[in-house]
Amino acid sequence: MNDDDASMQPAVQLSALIDGELSRADSRFLLRRLEADAALRGQWRRWHLVRASLRGQALAIDRGFADRVNAAIAVAATPRTANVDGVLRWAGGLAVAASVAFAALLVMPGSPSNAPPLAVSPPTPPNSTGQVAISTLRESDLRPDLTPALHNVSEIERFGQPLSPSLRLDPRIDEYLLRHSAAAAHPLQASFAPLIPVAVEQPDGVVGKSGPSTP
Amino acid sequence: MNEARIGENALDLALIERVQRGEKRAFDLLVTRYQHRIIAVVSRYVQDWSDAQDIAQDAFIRAYRALANFRGDSQFYTWLYKIAVNTAKNWLVAQGRRPPTDDIDATDAVQYEGGSRLRDTDTPEHELLRQEIERTVSTTVKALPEELRMAFTLREVDGLSYEEISETMSCPIGTVRSRIFRARDAIDQKLRPLLDN
Numbered sequence: 001m002n003d004d005d006a007s008m009q010p011a012v013q014l015s016a017l018i019d020g021e022l023s024r025a026d027s028r029f030l031l032r033r034l035e036a037d038a039a040l041r042g043q044w045r046r047w048h049l050v051r052a053s054l055r056g057q058a059l060a061i062d063r064g065f066a067d068r069v070n071a072a073i074a075v076a077a078t079p080r081t082a083n084v085d086g087v088l089r090w091a092g093g094l095a096v097a098a099s100v101a102f103a104a105l106l107v108m109p110g111s112p113s114n115a116p117p118l119a120v121s122p123p124t125p126p127n128s129t130g131q132v133a134i135s136t137l138r139e140s141d142l143r144p145d146l147t148p149a150l151h152n153v154s155e156i157e158r159f160g161q162p163l164s165p166s167l168r169l170d171p172r173i174d175e176y177l178l179r180h181s182a183a184a185a186h187p188l189q190a191s192f193a194p195l196i197p198v199a200v201e202q203p204d205g206v207v208g209k210s211g212p213s214t215p
Numbered sequence: 216m217n218e219a220r221i222g223e224n225a226l227d228l229a230l231i232e233r234v235q236r237g238e239k240r241a242f243d244l245l246v247t248r249y250q251h252r253i254i255a256v257v258s259r260y261v262q263d264w265s266d267a268q269d270i271a272q273d274a275f276i277r278a279y280r281a282l283a284n285f286r287g288d289s290q291f292y293t294w295l296y297k298i299a300v301n302t303a304k305n306w307l308v309a310q311g312r313r314p315p316t317d318d319i320d321a322t323d324a325v326q327y328e329g330g331s332r333l334r335d336t337d338t339p340e341h342e343l344l345r346q347e348i349e350r351t352v353s354t355t356v357k358a359l360p361e362e363l364r365m366a367f368t369l370r371e372v373d374g375l376s377y378e379e380i381s382e383t384m385s386c387p388i389g390t391v392r393s394r395i396f397r398a399r400d401a402i403d404q405k406l407r408p409l410l411d412n
Contacts, residue, residue, distance in 0.1 A: 008392075015396040018248075019370060020223035021377045027221040031229060035240045043403065045247045046410065050402050052251030053352045054371050058258055058267070059345045060250040061410070065268060069246050069275045070239070078237045079282035 014043055220377075227291035234282055242282075246275055249292060253299045260303035260314065264338075270306050274299040344409070351409060355402045366391055367398035 008016070013030050016022040022030065034040050045063075052059055060066075221229070227248075233241035253274060257267045278298050285294055304314040356364060362384070369375045369383060377395075381388045 011400070012392070012396045015399055016377075016392050017221070017226065019377065019395070020226050021220050021392065024219060024221050024225070027226065027229060031233065031241070031244075034244060035233075035238060041244070041247075044244060046403055046406055047399055048248055048251070049348070049410075050352055050399065050406065051371050053349050054356070054368075057251040058254040059348060060254055060268070060271075061341060061344055061348060062268075065250055065272065066243055066246045069272050069279075070243055072272070072276045073239060073242060073279045076276075076280060078239075079235055079280060 010037075010040060011043060014040055015047070018044065018047055224290050228287050231282060231285060231287075231291065234279070242279055245291075249295060250275075252292070253295065256296060256299050257303045260300075260307060264341075266306075270303050271299065273306075274302040277302060347409060348406065351405050352402055355405045356398070359398055359401060363394045363398040363401070366394035370395050 010030065010033065013022055013026060014034075017027055017030055034044065045066075049059060049061065227245065230241045230245050234245070250271065254267055254271045257270045257274070261267050261270065274295070278295050281298070285291070307314045356367065359367065366380055366384060369380045370377075375383065377388050377391045380391045384391065
């Protein structure tokens with residue numbers, strides 16, 4: 001018989017595959033074919049049964065065993081690799097940064113249309129080797145004007161709801177927002193969701209932070 | 216062309232990658248590949264056939280859910296073996312029974328997997344079929360031509376690679392591959408009617 005894997009019939013290839021003796025390239029093709037070819041899968045199953053028999057192992061001869069496992073996993077989520085999770089976490093972190101920046105804009109006085117447009121560099125993929133994007137946000141952009149009353153009628157009309165009279169913004173809020181504007185501008189920042197301090201309202205009405213929290 | 220062979224461990228990894236890409240049928244291939252060994256492992260903890268099957272199924276389901284955490288730094292079977300042992304122990308604890316304290320390391324498990332006899336308390340028909348399968352395989356192997364039988368048993372019983380069999384039998388690897396396939400095919404011709412019925 002020819003040594004060339006490509007000239008072998010699928011069944012001969014399958015015999016070599018279950019022994020780990022097929023080439024990598026042909027293995028890829030055959031695995032793809034296996035998933036669509038019920039006859040080949042039947043051979044796979046029977047040949048492993050023969051192996052078990054020769055090795056004196058308990059024989060799961062009932063096709064129902066594999067069928068029951070398949071039924072259970074059919075409704076389960078696909079077990080994703082860590083790489084995919086990393087991308088999702090990066091995207092989640094970016095979404096959090098965007099929402100924090102948007103929330104900061106909401107407490108700024110004046111119509112958003114009158115404010116100078118904020119130029120934010122577009123995010124780059126996490127595996128990019130490009131340079132760090134420089135944020136064009138200025139500190140003054142994020143510093144709210146604390147002079148207007150937070151619960152007068154005009155503010156309610158503009159924002160749709162009265163702001164909490166107990167919400168007196170603290171210089172620590174500035175620090176918090178600046179840290180996150182810098183983090184949002186850094187494209188290679190790994191998920192910083194765990195690094196986001198949780199801002200909580202303290203008993204005296206001053207908003208402070210309780211420390212980093214891990215989602 | 217002597218392209219590198221995939222190897223059994225790399226075959227498992229290739230199947231796992233397909234599962235992680237959403238091809239659940241690839242997991243079925245892993246189940247049929249290891250179900251017998253895992254039931255044999257579980258049978259060291261429980262003697263009842265249907266309990267052993269239930270525990271083994273549970274072990275595979277847990278393995279599927281944990282596949283995202285499998286990094287390939289150990290062999291897939293070793294990882295699966297540990298899941299099966301833990302599942303069996305948890306089952307015993309849930310039954311109010313104490314699991315055995317002497318664990319057999321997964322790397323030594325191969326020599327202990329043979330010879331386990333489960334009581335088939337639910338399906339005597341299955342027990343009869345199992346005996347018939349073993350008898351058919353054994354008889355067919357004994358009836359094979361010498362060169363086919365030798366190549367096949369060196370592979371399936373002794374676990375030699377094709378290259379090692381080639382050296383042992385002083386023949387090309389392609390001849391080894393052909394002989395092993397023909398032996399499997401001959402057994403399959405006898406076994407298939409038994410299973411189809």
